[in-house]
Amino acid sequence: MSALPQSEQTPLLANGRENSQNTSMTNRFATIIKAEGEPSWGASYKSFIFGTYLNVLLIFIPLSFLSHHLHWDAALRFTFSFIAIVPLAKLLGDATEQMSAKMGQTLAGLLNASFGNAVEIIVGVAALLQGELRIVQTSMLGSILSNILLVLGCSFIAAGFKFKESEFQAVGAQASGSFMVLACITLVIPAAYHSTQTTPGGPDGQSTVASIISGFSDLDPSGKAGLLVISRGTAILLLGVYITYLFFQLKTHPDFFEAKDAPEEEEAKMSVIAAASGLLGVTVITSFCADYLVASIEETAERYSIPKPFIGLILLPIVANAAEHVTSVFMAMKGKMEISITICVGSSIQIAAFVVPLLVIVGWMTGHELTLFFANFETIVLFASVLLVNTLIQDGRSNYLEGVMLVTLYLVIALSFWVA
Template identity: 55%
Template sequence: MPQGTSATVAHPGSDEHTPLIGRHARSDSHTFHDGLVREAPTFVQSLRNFLLSGYLNVLLVAVPLAFASHFAHWGATADFVLSFVAIIPLASLLGDATEQCSLRLGQTIGGLLNATFGNAIDENLPQVELIVSILALIRGELRIVQTSLLGSILSNLLLVLGCSFLAGGLVFKEQTFQMTAAQASSSLMVLGCSTLVIPAAYRASQLDGSLDRDRDGALSLLAGVKDGKADLDGLLKLSRGTAIILLICYATYLFFQLRSHHYLFEDPSEHEEEEAKMNIQTAIGALVVVTVVTAFAADILVGAIDEFAQERNIPKAFIGLILLPIVGNAAEHVTSIWMATKGKMELTIGVAIGSSIQIGVGLIPILVIVGWIINQDLTLFFENFETIVLFVSVLLVDILVSDGKSNYLEGLMLIALYLVIALAFWFTR
């Protein structure tokens, strides 16, 4: 070993000159459960590990093309398609950077970062959804905010979980997972879904008393539209109060998951401590840079939606509910399916249901509060059809995970429901 190394690193029978590329340590060297101390990767090694972390990174070529399209005015279709493709690898890199930061920040801070922004198993990260939603919120595109977030929930609950159950069921006749943790997560998801049903019921009850005005066209109450001011004020107050309550529930859920009942969410097949592939400085720098680039790409994407939808005659609801979630979830779809084929169903459940909780009980209420601050009247009232679709989806998932078992038929059911929903929104005008 070179002179100046503070500890000996060697496995029995190993070559002491074997390089420790990608091993976990730093000037802040880290001792693993096996007693070994490993050096942190250098900047060059960290950057190489980061950029070569997955095949999706080949799509990074679309990033400069998206910026070129925007500034050279190639048109809305080119802007939308190129920025859409560009955000797919950027979302994956955001996940990698978050994971590497969490591995370096210690158990408490790292655990909070994992649970809030994704975890070390590449759980679906809400960074992309958060960036796209905030930019759309600032632009006043409240329907895009709502449909993209609802689409992310549906994509994770039905498409990701369905494909995982199907793929795992083709390898194993039946798979099992921790039932208590799955029930706690799905129950919280039911709570989040219920808080979207109540504003819809509230709006319906208000309009029932104003049918004459509706027929005369004097009252038109949609999320974020200021006609019918009195009714909208009540809906806003209900939504903002509900958002605060949901955030308290989400904080309690994080405590439940990270501290008081953390053992329920651990995969019993995972015993080895994961090694970091980046040093802390490079990981933080990469997280900042990729976040900024993603924000610019998302701004191009959001700005092109209206014109792209008109040019291609594609419903905006379909873009928000079906297409946009693919941007943030592509890498996680692959990860979840891969884990299911390996029999790691706790991880798969964490990807699908856990990420839906992050969005439904965490991100949506946060955006309602942000809209309150910046004077954008975002409410928890979704269109009645969308609310019914979400309720049915959550109900089906809750029923399927309640027994702690999965098979390919259950996966096929979830995928079938997702396809029916996609078909319905394709014909929504």
Template identity: 60%
Template structure:
């Protein structure tokens, strides 16, 4: 039987083994289902369907704070609280669209929507020349998904069940791609340090920057190609590796297709404004209140962007659907490392912003050890609460290190 609304993930396809429909059938099916729940019922469920939506009251407050030029810290807090429920709503709208689009088309949409907050924040910071915020927020999103979201999921599942299992091959493939993306972020740092040591810091900075830009832009194109191949691998040739063996009762969609589409666009537009206000207040807030800017980018911003995935991942772990949890956590990290970061590099290239893949040595080491730990924990295809505690502990140590940086 098909899965429930909360159980479906865009990157999982054909769970019920049904014969794939043709593109024409899917299009006609979409419009037939557009006559499902009414617009009023759809939006009523969309707005009132989660207790977290009470935070939507901060959306108009964040707009007022920006227009009236309130204190920078207040602008930051209000915009931060506004982005939290918006990230959840984006996920809910995408989930509802998968009823009509089918898992393959929904997967392609979800590949962008799952990390749309990171993309919006990244583009906003990039166009403002805040390269450090771009880098740390994206790195923080990877670490947040790999350590705190996956750790909380392992912990929640481990407290309910002695041990949970998942498909080893799929998990290892995902973690291997994550390792590849991590290595591509290490190479620019190694390049930068090598020339500084070999040349005794005599090489002009412009020459080093030109080399870093060439490496970063070439790597970005290659990573995007690898990511597209991974999507094809996951959705078509090896989709059976990502199926969940645990299914539940049928549940009808709560929104019609047109309402879900409009809700997705509306939430994305509102998120773009709130994210822009959030980024605009960072510089003054960190300067006036002595908050380390890397801590804001690496720890605080990913909390807002990953709120939706965090809730869904823990819920799936409690229902012993660990394949879905792995896809949400590791899959989202792969999307950031192999899709969002290269995308922003190319956007910077097109808009004449010199964004590179060169991260500070400390940040590179933190990412590398985090990926190694996750690889060790998923290689046996089992999880328990102790593994969750280890991931959360590492994340707290990293947060402490960036707070005192």
């Protein structure tokens, strides 16, 4: 029996190869959409939306939209938007955690740098574009103080209920603390420059008040230009140092920041693609709620005699850091103090060395003269807080008394800004 001509065999072979390639591409696409062992899309979104009772507060999202567009009372607009951001912050944290669990350390670090403080970035940009430079500065400062004093203090106290003393990697904590000192110094320098450029007492003795309200309205044109150059140049340098810190933490010296006993891996609740889509959707919704919140601050503060610095420094950061508060305390109670330190101090470093410089550069691009100059009182408060935290974490141990110290200092600062 004679063999078939080659022309009659080739189409079958070609079709076989083509089908094989199509099958391979289909499998590759399916792997991207849902990797083997990952939950389905339905299970992912079910866990995302119904995974916690806190999501009951999502009902305030439509209330926030309605109150803004129907021009309800400022207090209602502020309250609805304020409460709506709480579950959104938790969802942002959950989605980021699920995505990070499926990636390498470097990609996870970059992801956390981008989205770990997404609410702070969104609130900051919204306030910046509306010209609320003081809200930008106080909310950023408040986020730093909230993390290193309130959240870390509550974590120490929570751990103290279960353990007489908790231990963590002292070397990594010291490295993070030193970075916070650097970030603090970069805020002291603009304040020092401002004081050298300002006439003592100012016109009619009002220079301090003017500084607090406008940032640098009491400076002459050359002084303003110098302050902008210092702030923008420092912002660029801080971003560069922050990238180096990430490389140090995630690539060259990860053992400095890892627990002695590696925590067990938790089962994934969402697929990577579902987590990414959830992250994008929540970020968009949060941006609207943050915009409505910032837009109502001025009227709310005036009508109900609430100091704007108190809103920016105390109220907004507590909402923005809601997810971190819960996670850090929970990890501390499980004895995973390294994770709590990373969440609290690491998040403060992100704010000081990534988010604040980023907002200064965004302001530069959009024509808003945001600087790194903070009022003398705020600079002293930050320096004292960083000093206390550094003192307490140097030995690599913590107890409930240290937590009480941190929370007490935070309450004193809150009280002082209430009467500011």
